[in-house]
């Protein structure tokens with residue numbers, strides 16, 4: 019991996035480089051995505067069949083676009099029993115964590131007869147995108163569906179690209195069944211997002227689309243925002259490790275590569291105060307790449323967006339991490355909790371050398387759908403909040419309104435909205 023001393027110049031270059039990964043900077047893909055969405059809007063299922071043939075080399079038709087119960091049964095027969103048990107354990111951890119996020123309606127009443135409150139209502143129908151191009155993601159199935167279930171969503175529609183044989187990976191189907199998907203459709207990419215946003219003959223329109231995906235998925239989600247709601251855009255994976263001389267270089271290298279293997283556009287960055295650690299981590303990554311099955315993707319990702327940055331002080335390292343606002347941040351230092359208190363921007367923070375990133379991807383319980391591309395400065399992890407909406411509640415007694423009616427009338431009159439003033443005034447006519 020490239021090692022750089024952090025100075026004004028390298029900092030500027032790095033930040034500019036990382037910005038290139040933003041969906042906002044992928045103009046060249048935008049036109050293609052716009053065409054796909056327009057075609058799906060105009061031609062429904064037919065467009066889905068054409069694009070699935072073109073991009074996934076699978077033959078779809080009205081009879082096989084929806085996953086059947088028989089396909090789910092077949093998937094259970096193909097997946098190792100032990101893996102089904104692991105999926106169930108992970109599911110339980112994710113559910114327990116997300117149950118703590120559940121929000122309740124509240125009502126506040128006063129003796130004068132005023133009742134104010136907030137009513138929390140689950141969304142009716144939600145679309146979940148599960149990526150399936152370069153890898154299968156049963157863990158992402160759990161991470162997207164569990165919070166929706168905990169929130170009380172009525173109907174969960176899942177979409178995921180099929181393989182060339184027109185089938186969905188068995189582990190993805192088992193995870194979907196375990197988590198409680200109501201229907202699963204074999205379609206991916208921008209066309210799947212279009213189908214969920216506009217509805218087609220086979221796929222119902224949803225109220226909100228959640229879930230990570232590649233650049234086509236991310237751009238399509240941005241484009242349909244307004245027809246439907248969307249979650250934060252979770253794009254290619256990212257990891258940033260803050261480490262000092264006490265960190266284990268082999269652990270750090272392994273963790274960096276865990277995210278680099280997702281995508282050539284993934285980013286893996288080490289920020290360290292130790293030059294010696296920097297060199298050791300670089301050596302370890304070289305060794306690992308030779309052994310790992312996705313070495314080619316990892317190498318491209320490191321060449322594109324892999325960096326080891328050496329800083330003079332820990333405060334500088336922390337400042338850099340806050341500026342980058344990585345999806346995942348690992349802290350492997352002498353006093354990791356001290357460092358954590360100074361972190362403002364990160365999707366998920368992993369503290370100490372035994373909190374390796376994949377623990378969060380698969381098992382600990384917090385959601386692994388996290389803000390990427392610096393958006394952790396203002397977005398949060400996917401959560402139960404994404405699947406509910408709120409209505410304000412207002413009830414006043416005659417006496418309560420009488421006490422303030424003149425103030426409201428005066429306020430409305432100041433805005434020259436006399437019909438507003440009148441609707442209050444009419445209630446207190448002598």
Ligand SMILES: NC(=O)c1ccc[n+]([C@@H]2O[C@H](COP(=O)([O-])OP(=O)(O)OC[C@H]3O[C@@H](n4cnc5c(N)ncnc54)[C@H](O)[C@@H]3O)[C@@H](O)[C@H]2O)c1
Nearest residue numbers: 073149150151152179206207230231232252254255280387
């Ligand atoms: N942040 C998270 O929580 C999280 C979780 C899992 C995966 N990820 C990320 O999700 C992404 C998954 O990407 P993926 O590609 O493996 O799967 P994907 O399902 O997102 O994309 C595959 C689809 O892309 C479409 N496509 C491919 N080439 C195309 C082209 N030339 N034109 C138009 N459409 C095309 C096809 O329809 C295909 O079905 C990775 O970047 C990974 O890092 C993120």
Ligand SMILES: N[C@H](CO)Cc1c[nH]c[nH+]1
Nearest residue numbers: 155157158255256379386
């Ligand atoms: N690290 C990914 C989010 O960036 C999530 C994931 C799923 N499976 C493995 N990893």
Ligand SMILES: [Zn+2]
Nearest residue numbers: 255276277379
């Ligand atoms: Zn991962």
